[in-house]
Amino acid sequence: MKLYLKIWRQSDAASEGKLVDYELDNVIPHMSFLEMMDTLNEQLVLKGDRPVEFDHDCREGICGQCGMMINGQAHGPIANLTTCQLHMREFKDGDTIYVEPFRALAFPIKRDLRVDRSAFDRIIMAGGFVSVNTGQAPEANGIPITHEQAESAFDSAACIGCGACVATCKNSSAALFTSAKISHLAKLPQGKMESRKRVLSMVKQMDEENFGHCSNTEACEVECPQQISVLNIARMNWEYSLSSVLKK
Amino acid sequence: MELNAKIPPGPLKDKWSFYKDHAKLVNPANRKKMDVIVIGTGLAGSAAAASLAEMGYNVKSFCFQDSARRAHSVAAQGGVNAAKNYKNDGDSVYRMFYDTIKGGDFRSREANVYRLAECSAQLIDQAVAQGVPFGREYGGYLNNRSFGGVQVSRTFYARGQTGQQLLLGSYQALMRQVAAKTVKLYTRHEMLDVVVIDGKARGVIVRNLDTGEIERHSAHTVILATGGFGKIYYLSTLAMGCNASAIWRAHKKGALMACPSWTQVHPTSLPQSGDYQSKLTLMSESLRNDGRIWVPLKPSENRKPNDIPESERDYYLERRYPAFGNLAPRDISSRAAKERIDAGFGVGPQRNAVYLDFSKAIKEQGKGRIKEKYGNLFDMYRKITATDAYVEPMMISPAAHFSMGGLWVDYELMTTIPGLFALGEANFADHGANRLGANSLLQACVDGYFIAPYTVSNYLAGEIKSERVPIDHQAFIDAEVQVRAQLSKLLEINGTKTADYFHKTLGKLLYDYCGLSRSKEGLIHAINEIKKLRADFYKDLKVPGDEDEMNGELEKAGRIGDYLEVAELMCLDALTRDESCGAHFREEYQTPEGEALRNDEKFCFVSAWKWRGEGQEELLIPEPLHFENVELAVRSYK
Numbered sequence: 001m002k003l004y005l006k007i008w009r010q011s012d013a014a015s016e017g018k019l020v021d022y023e024l025d026n027v028i029p030h031m032s033f034l035e036m037m038d039t040l041n042e043q044l045v046l047k048g049d050r051p052v053e054f055d056h057d058c059r060e061g062i063c064g065q066c067g068m069m070i071n072g073q074a075h076g077p078i079a080n081l082t083t084c085q086l087h088m089r090e091f092k093d094g095d096t097i098y099v100e101p102f103r104a105l106a107f108p109i110k111r112d113l114r115v116d117r118s119a120f121d122r123i124i125m126a127g128g129f130v131s132v133n134t135g136q137a138p139e140a141n142g143i144p145i146t147h148e149q150a151e152s153a154f155d156s157a158a159c160i161g162c163g164a165c166v167a168t169c170k171n172s173s174a175a176l177f178t179s180a181k182i183s184h185l186a187k188l189p190q191g192k193m194e195s196r197k198r199v200l201s202m203v204k205q206m207d208e209e210n211f212g213h214c215s216n217t218e219a220c221e222v223e224c225p226q227q228i229s230v231l232n233i234a235r236m237n238w239e240y241s242l243s244s245v246l247k248k
Numbered sequence: 249m250e251l252n253a254k255i256p257p258g259p260l261k262d263k264w265s266f267y268k269d270h271a272k273l274v275n276p277a278n279r280k281k282m283d284v285i286v287i288g289t290g291l292a293g294s295a296a297a298a299s300l301a302e303m304g305y306n307v308k309s310f311c312f313q314d315s316a317r318r319a320h321s322v323a324a325q326g327g328v329n330a331a332k333n334y335k336n337d338g339d340s341v342y343r344m345f346y347d348t349i350k351g352g353d354f355r356s357r358e359a360n361v362y363r364l365a366e367c368s369a370q371l372i373d374q375a376v377a378q379g380v381p382f383g384r385e386y387g388g389y390l391n392n393r394s395f396g397g398v399q400v401s402r403t404f405y406a407r408g409q410t411g412q413q414l415l416l417g418s419y420q421a422l423m424r425q426v427a428a429k430t431v432k433l434y435t436r437h438e439m440l441d442v443v444v445i446d447g448k449a450r451g452v453i454v455r456n457l458d459t460g461e462i463e464r465h466s467a468h469t470v471i472l473a474t475g476g477f478g479k480i481y482y483l484s485t486l487a488m489g490c491n492a493s494a495i496w497r498a499h500k501k502g503a504l505m506a507c508p509s510w511t512q513v514h515p516t517s518l519p520q521s522g523d524y525q526s527k528l529t530l531m532s533e534s535l536r537n538d539g540r541i542w543v544p545l546k547p548s549e550n551r552k553p554n555d556i557p558e559s560e561r562d563y564y565l566e567r568r569y570p571a572f573g574n575l576a577p578r579d580i581s582s583r584a585a586k587e588r589i590d591a592g593f594g595v596g597p598q599r600n601a602v603y604l605d606f607s608k609a610i611k612e613q614g615k616g617r618i619k620e621k622y623g624n625l626f627d628m629y630r631k632i633t634a635t636d637a638y639v640e641p642m643m644i645s646p647a648a649h650f651s652m653g654g655l656w657v658d659y660e661l662m663t664t665i666p667g668l669f670a671l672g673e674a675n676f677a678d679h680g681a682n683r684l685g686a687n688s689l690l691q692a693c694v695d696g697y698f699i700a701p702y703t704v705s706n707y708l709a710g711e712i713k714s715e716r717v718p719i720d721h722q723a724f725i726d727a728e729v730q731v732r733a734q735l736s737k738l739l740e741i742n743g744t745k746t747a748d749y750f751h752k753t754l755g756k757l758l759y760d761y762c763g764l765s766r767s768k769e770g771l772i773h774a775i776n777e778i779k780k781l782r783a784d785f786y787k788d789l790k791v792p793g794d795e796d797e798m799n800g801e802l803e804k805a806g807r808i809g810d811y812l813e814v815a816e817l818m819c820l821d822a823l824t825r826d827e828s829c830g831a832h833f834r835e836e837y838q839t840p841e842g843e844a845l846r847n848d849e850k851f852c853f854v855s856a857w858k859w860r861g862e863g864q865e866e867l868l869i870p871e872p873l874h875f876e877n878v879e880l881a882v883r884s885y886k
Contacts, residue, residue, distance in 0.1 A: 038526055059487070125423045149384075
């Protein structure tokens with residue numbers, strides 16, 4: 001396959017970026033999207049050009065480090081997939097592909113396609129944990145948790161923190177990310193105790209990080225590689241209202 | 249030089265208690281004055297950093313990823329072992345100890361392995377308290393599954409994402425401490441050297457990968473929890489950034505490396521499909537609970553798997569190892585797959601795979617139950633291969649996976665440099681010559697949560713009077729000069745080949761000569777080839793850009809420069825061990841049935857290697873293994 005790539009190049013956060021054209025021959029349908037980018041970079045390096053910087057690590061869809069806007073869609077054209085799991089068989093010979101970084105005020109561009117998602121870490125710091133020290137834990141079977149409860153908590157806990165939900169949201173809202181952690185912990189007896197304080201503190205941090213508000217378009221759920229449900233956002237809103245009222 | 253593992257006295261089951269009862273402590277007021285550096289934020293690193301910070305030490309934590317949550321522990325799928333005996337199937341700490349020591353082909357320390365089993369139950373308690381959503385039965389109690397190499401069900405799991413869930417638990421514990429300002433976290437920082445002053449580890453040199461800045465950090469102790477280096481094979485189940493640089497540079501500063509050639513090749517990964525490929529995705533071993541492995545009876549079979557009748561299939565694991573069948577340990581399963589593939593029975597377009605078939609399990613248990621157990625793995629398989637494994641068998645193939653070898657550590661997990669600890673996959677400790685499935689998450693967690701807090705404190709208790717070392721100390725200046733020189737050297741070559749070219753070439757050499765099977769002739773050949781490749785690397789490498797900026801190619805080149813040295817030591821390690829044990833299979837030493845043939849008389853030791861300078865062959869220092877509680881048996885799974 002031959003591809004025409006338009007890739008966002010930007011030296012650093014302060015510089016202006018632009019789309020740069022590249023042509024790439026001999027792309028094989030079995031290649032992953034990132035392997036296609038590797039091939040391009042190999043050619044750039046051999047020419048003495050600076051290769052395209054992009055985030056990636058595990059390349060099996062779980063570390064959450066990769067993420068690009070591909071033809072305007074977070075992680076590309078296939079729903080519920082990370083960029084590293086996208087394969088070139090989804091494209092056709094002669095296609096033009098636009099490759100851009102995840103864009104949000106809260107995710108400043110570091111270089112090319114790499115963005116700074118440390119805002120997510122700060123949201124977790126604001127309360128996305130159970131306050132238990134090493135050594136304090138009671139016997140694991142001491143508090144039974146129903147099968148359904150554990151499975152439901154897992155569904156929320158499966159978030160990989162890639163930021164596709166923010167990138168795809170027209171408001172750049174981090175509601176899906178934040179609510180997934182709030183729900184995961186609120187659904188379990190171990191996390192329930194701190195849930196009121198947690199929701200207020202995490203939502204406050206989310207707002208301070210310049211994420212937008214959720215306006216219920218549900219676009220995030222469509223792109224989420226782990227299919228995190230927007231019902232988590234509903235639960236967050238409910239927990240938030242409850243906690244705000246009870247606080248007074 | 250004599251190696252002293254510092255095994256506590258007393259009977260096996262009391263050794264860890266004895267250690268804890270007698271370890272020196274640091275009082276809370278003094279802990280505030282002591283600085284700890286932890287490199288790596290995987291399970292071992294984040295667990296150690298969080299636990300030590302909770303105790304009151306000042307911790308600095310470093311990772312090369314853009315968030316601590318992305319360390320490669322995240323990718324472990326199947327589960328974590330613990331001797332809880334919730335299944336009432338005869339499990340016990342001793343049995344888990346025995347399974348692990350047998351699984352490692354009797355090439356690990358009894359005391360270490362026993363402690364791993366002893367601390368396992370506590371880990372499950374800790375993880376549940378953190379909110380890890382382990383799989384549960386309908387009554388609300390924790391569920392277990394079986395893993396390879398054992399006959400009990402002791403594996404706890406969170407669907408096929410157990411590593412992710414455990415890591416999120418320790419990551420959240422770490423972020424809680426970052427918020428409390430007891431940990432200062434440096435993401436996108438890579439350790440490039442350890443600073444040794446008066447024979448003790450007193451700091452590190454790191455590079456900020458976003459800006460290229462070189463930084464110096466000083467502390468009273470340095471903990472390396474930097475994971476494994478299976479990525480040295482290029483095609484592996486590891487993340488792209490996994491590397492040996494931290495432990496290798498510590499090695500060159502005096503820490504011994506132990507058994508570096510013992511690499512686990514995982515039997516159930518997706519096969520390679522072409523030269524452009526950058527990684528091999530793992531399919532959890534847990535799939536072997538319900539999947540049956542087979543190849544066609546006829547070589548070069550062209551029929552589709554579902555068109556091949558039952559009578560023309562060879563379920564070779566069930567045939568060769570009837571007692572354990574599809575749950576034979578990893579080294580044995582991988583070797584059996586390679587044997588069939590090499591004999592011409594491989595399947596798939598490249599004839600490099602075997603089938604993993606779920607049709608029987610689906611017929612017996614229903615698709616719904618299989619989906620519940622392995623849904624995300626089947627989804628992942630479909631995403632990568634565009635094949636529905638509920639309908640057609642998966643195609644799998646062996647891939648480099650886990651480094652049993654690593655920095656030599658004593659019972660306290662301290663390397664041969666006082667004050668330098670190595671935790672988790674970065675060390676050689678508990679797994680011997682082969683690791684059992686679901687023991688890696690366990691070892692990383694136990695090292696970080698339950699062992700380091702005691703042993704690091706025991707060390708620091710002797711350092712209370714040590715002043716903080718200023719970072720303008722000559723040792724820091726010298727280490728930084730050396731690091732900068734290394735970076736400049738890579739940039740100045742300006743040759744014609746990319747870093748990836750060298751990595752791929754090296755990886756192929758290692759797969760061919762220091763992989764699933766090794767021979768004297770092949771290893772000697774590989775050592776010569778590696779030397780040539782290394783010479784070519786420093787003559788013909790091309791790295792664009794500068795050192796004082798974000799430069800992914802420079803990062804890669806630095807790691808590959810180290811790999812080219814590690815690889816030579818791996819081959820030397822394999823060459824000098826004239827026996828087969830676990831993952832180390834020397835073709836010259838096998839039984840008539842093709843099983844590994846150990847030589848306990850001559851090789852019942854750990855090979856620890858000492859760096860003697862550029863261009864010099866490393867020195868082998870054996871640590872003899874003493875077995876007082878188990879008998880050295882032939883490791884049979886038949």
